Structures are given as structure tokens and as C-alpha cells.
Amino acid sequence: MGIVDIPKGGGRAKVRIPVIPGGIKKVGIIAGIVLSALLFGYASFTVYVEPAELAVRQVFLGLPFGPEKGIQDEIFGPGLYFVMPGYERLHLFPRDTQLVELNDYASASSETRSTAPSIRIQTSEGYQVTVDVTVAYRITDPVALIKSVGPGRLYENQLVLPRADRYLRQALGELNAENFYSGQLRMAKAQQARELLSADLGESGIQVWNVMVRHYTYDDRYQEAIELRKIQDQMVFKNRAEAFAKTQEAEKNRVLAEGAAKVEVEKERGVSEVRKIQADAELYFRTTSAEGDKQLALAEAEAVRLRNDALKVPGAENLVGMEMAEVLGSTQVIIIPTDGANGVNPLNLDELMRGW
Numbered sequence: 001m002g003i004v005d006i007p008k009g010g011g012r013a014k015v016r017i018p019v020i021p022g023g024i025k026k027v028g029i030i031a032g033i034v035l036s037a038l039l040f041g042y043a044s045f046t047v048y049v050e051p052a053e054l055a056v057r058q059v060f061l062g063l064p065f066g067p068e069k070g071i072q073d074e075i076f077g078p079g080l081y082f083v084m085p086g087y088e089r090l091h092l093f094p095r096d097t098q099l100v101e102l103n104d105y106a107s108a109s110s111e112t113r114s115t116a117p118s119i120r121i122q123t124s125e126g127y128q129v130t131v132d133v134t135v136a137y138r139i140t141d142p143v144a145l146i147k148s149v150g151p152g153r154l155y156e157n158q159l160v161l162p163r164a165d166r167y168l169r170q171a172l173g174e175l176n177a178e179n180f181y182s183g184q185l186r187m188a189k190a191q192q193a194r195e196l197l198s199a200d201l202g203e204s205g206i207q208v209w210n211v212m213v214r215h216y217t218y219d220d221r222y223q224e225a226i227e228l229r230k231i232q233d234q235m236v237f238k239n240r241a242e243a244f245a246k247t248q249e250a251e252k253n254r255v256l257a258e259g260a261a262k263v264e265v266e267k268e269r270g271v272s273e274v275r276k277i278q279a280d281a282e283l284y285f286r287t288t289s290a291e292g293d294k295q296l297a298l299a300e301a302e303a304v305r306l307r308n309d310a311l312k313v314p315g316a317e318n319l320v321g322m323e324m325a326e327v328l329g330s331t332q333v334i335i336i337p338t339d340g341a342n343g344v345n346p347l348n349l350d351e352l353m354r355g356w
Contacts, residue, residue, distance in 0.1 A: 045084065046083060047090040047092075048079075048081075049076055050078060053078065053093065053094060054094075054139065056071060056072070056076070056091045056093070056151075057089070058088065058090075059088045061086070072143075073143055094138075094139060096138065097137070097138050098113075098136070099135070100116065100134070100135040101114070102133040102164070102168075103116075103133075103134075104117055104118045118132050119133060121173055123175060124174065124176045127177045127221070128219040129180060129217070129218055130218075133212065133213055133214060134212045136212070137208045139206055140205055140207045143205065144205035148203075148204040155204070155206065159206065163197055167196040167197045170193070171189040171190070172186075172190075172193070177222050189213075194211040197211065
């Protein structure tokens, strides 16, 4: 027995408690043993399947009351499962998208990505083209996969990589070196490789989503030849463009000349129209003026006629005398003798004309 002081009501009380010598140390050891046993049991008898995983059960010992020995057809989704060591095991496989990078410079940055060297394709002309490819796939039937190649990631080296290499060489090898410049042709051959690979791996529970040709590089020999050819092609295109430009320039000059000629024709037509209008105006003016002169002359003649008619009526001689008086009113009077030897009769016009 041991005595232990315990706080009580502002003071302390002595309480007798049975104490096992070294008990605290023993309890800790026992607790550690129990915890270790629990952890060992948890690790040994349970398997946790993560959300991005699928599991396949393998039975090692066939019992009368249990399933037969071997791979079971049941697929286990995410969760915690009890497993009996030595009797069975759960094999885990990823269920999300996996990538295979066939690239000399890529590195496996995650569990979903694996790498392999670039593919060397020999074209139909015998040139070498180094191609970087990405293959995207996922596991749809882990039971078929484990029965085909076994557990773990054996499917990468035994299925995906060698089959992808084979079908890519088969499809892309049908292109010649220059065809690689055509994105449409490259994509068509990559799709052909995907279809072949998907049909092959589908039997093993792998679905191929895409095959993407990332980059391609020619060998130095063809690179020089293709660059020279491209330069020649560019020169041909340049000459064609220059010839076309000259043709367009000549066409432009022709159109400008035709336009200038049409402008001159229109200007001359305008001048002719102006002259015609001016001639018509002058003709109208002269015709109108002549008509006016005619009417004025007729009016004056009519006035003379009327005046003559007025002078024929009785008493008209008085009007003539008055007008003569008005005419003579501003003249100088000269007296000429009308009788005698030197007399002049101003009314005898014949005599006066003879005297001149």
C-alpha cells in the first residue's frame, strides 16, 4: 500500500492507494505491446484501397469452405478490407489516367507518368526520324490485366511500352520524311496507331485514350537536304510572287490608262456640250434680237405711216408749219433778194441746183 497526497477543499488529504512497485513502467510497456500488436494486426490484416485505385484478390490456399486458389474475378473499389496473411492478398492497380512519355528528355514526375526513350522511325525513303510520343491510357479491368501479365506495374514494360513502340513504328513508318511536316497526316497516323494499340491492349483490360506525337527530329543528312529543298521552294514561290506582282502592276497601269482615257473623253464631251450650249444660247440671242429689231422697225414704219396719214387730213399744214418754225427757231436769218436781176427764188429748186 502507498500513501498519496490529494488536494481536497483547499487543503490536502492523505489517501491510501494500493501501488504495485514499478507499475507505471510496466503499464507503459504493456500499452506499447498492445499498441504494437494492434498496429501490426492493422497492417497485417487490413488493406486500404485509395479512391484512385482498384484491387484484385488472390487466394494462396484453397480451403474446402472457401474460394478456389488463384486470382478471383471480383474487383474491389476504394475502402478498407480485412485480409488474412498467408491465405490471401489484395493487388492494387491505379484507376486514373496513366501517361507513358516516349521522350529522351522527359522524367517521371509522378506515379501516373512513366518514361521511355524516343522512337526512331525509319521512313519509306530510308531516313531516320526521332519522334517524341505521349500515350494516355487507363486500366479498366484489373482482373484481366493481372491474369495477362501479373501484379504490380509489369503491364508497363510488358504490354504498354513494347506494343506502343510496335504500332507507332508500323503507322508512322508509312510516312515519308516530308509527310512529317503535315500535321494532318501525322495526326491520322497517330490515330491509326491508337486504334491498333487500343484493340490489342483492350483484351488485357487497358483502354488507350490518346496517342500524341509531340515532336519529331530528322537526322542531320536529311535535315540539310530538306532545308536546301525548302530554300529552293521558297525561291520558286518568291519568283512566282514577283511575276504575279508584275502582272498585277501591269493590270493596274492598264486600268489607270483606261481610266485616264475615259476621263479625257468625258472632258471633251463636256467641252463639246458646253460649246453646243453656248452656240444654242448665241443663236437664241441673235434670233431674239433680230425678232426684236424687226418688231421695232415694223413699229417705226407703222408710226411713220400713221404720221403720214395724219398729215393728209385737213389742218395738217399748220402742224407742218409749226414744226418748221421749231426747226427754224434756232437758225440764223439771211435776207436774200427775190426780185430784180440778182433775185433768187428759194422755192425754185431747179434754178438753185443749176447755180451750184
